[in-house]
Amino acid sequence: MRIAETVTFGGGGLDRAEDLRRHPELLAQLPVRTLPLWRGKPLLAAGREGLAVMEGHAFAEHGHPVLVGKIDGAALFARDVSGLEVAGVGEGLGAFLDPTEQTHPDLPAGTAFAELRAVMTRLSPLDAEIAATAKGVLEWHRGHGFCANCGGPTQPGKAGWMRACPSCGRAHFPRTDPVVIMLVTYGDRVLLGRSPAWPEGFFSCLAGFMEPGETMEAAVRRETWEETGVRVGPVRYLASQPWPFPGSLMLGAHGEALDDRIEIDPEEIAEALWLDRTELMDVFAGSHPRISPARAGAIARFLLENWLADRLD
Missing domain, CATH: 3.90.79 (Nucleoside Triphosphate Pyrophosphohydrolase)
Structure with a gap:
């Protein structure tokens, strides 16, 4: 991209x-x-x-x-x-x-x-x-004042980019948690979901943390299926965004759905739906009867706006 x-x-x-x-x-x-x-x-x-x-x-x-x-x-x-x-x-x-x-x-x-x-x-x-x-x-x-290895107090070093444990000698470095966030499409429609904790009407791209031993592509397929029951085929990387709330790296990807059947897991997601380009234009214009757009500045909105404008390549 x-x-x-x-x-x-x-x-x-x-x-x-x-x-x-x-x-x-x-x-x-x-x-x-x-x-x-x-x-x-x-x-x-x-x-x-x-x-x-x-x-x-x-x-x-x-x-x-x-x-x-x-x-x-x-x-x-x-x-x-x-x-x-x-x-x-x-x-x-x-x-x-x-x-x-x-x-x-x-x-x-x-x-x-x-x-x-x-x-x-x-x-x-x-x-x-x-x-x-x-x-x-x-x-x-703030969250790493004590050593994860022995429990002893740690001290900052390298101009704030590490914490050393005097007790066991272990060095700790700032971490970033990778998260996949996916623009899943089926033909000329895009899949959006709403978390149970979100306000009514607020929808965004699906997302989830990657697991150890997992590729980005596999995480996109797994998270989409776990939340919505939609199977995804080809996956390609689009863009990334550091997201310091508190410490994630959002990996934006495009996934092509193999079908449009939705069967949500209510423990994972409150609702999911498909929107075509005309409906998504209404969302961003603020004229959709029930859906609010993803937050400005978030990578979800960046991906959706660029899909709408046909600028994913």
Whole structure:
């Protein structure tokens, strides 16, 4: 897919400066900038259309700095400042699409911490990649304070890109969980499903975690059959999207269904249906009588819009 990297969080061109993680003496020679995140919410500029990066090791008393990359000759670090006493803690905090914003007297004027899902389509590709990287790695640190091998406390290293266990010597590195998300078609129709936890009317592409020893193609076929009873034949890769909620890599694929019979597993999915192109156009136009479109910025919407526009090649 020639436009694969135009998906949100893709194609930002971030210089991750992996060499500096291994050479702290070189890293120490660079000027420093900091992107603080509060409970996974990056600091945004006043217009909420870009990240607000602070000079130096801002909020140095909070968390451990993680090297995100090298930007304009400076080392950019992410820092978890969830311990800050912020203003703006109110109703909706922690919701799936958190509408709240948080501020602090030591932040630049007009800036605020905001939910990444709510602003991701307004960020530049580079800012979106930085935010996704920062959020994903800091979330990994939050959940890996203890060694999975012996249970001992771990310590960060390599500029925040590993955690070492002093007790048993095991080194742990940030992980990404692969998830297949599939555009399944049958002729001129596309298969959509609704999770039991989703609001009524919200439909999207089917998706599921890959299992050990499984290819992407096999996962597409297995997940589609498990959820809807639809058998899939040919499968091809289309595009990928880092999805830091909390730490997945969405592998977008096109699967060609062998039949259109649907028999859902109610434990897996609440409802599934086929839509033709005209119906999907109505969904994106907001005029469909019962179906809402996939969220802007999500790879599901990216795949559906490009299928509708015949741009999958």
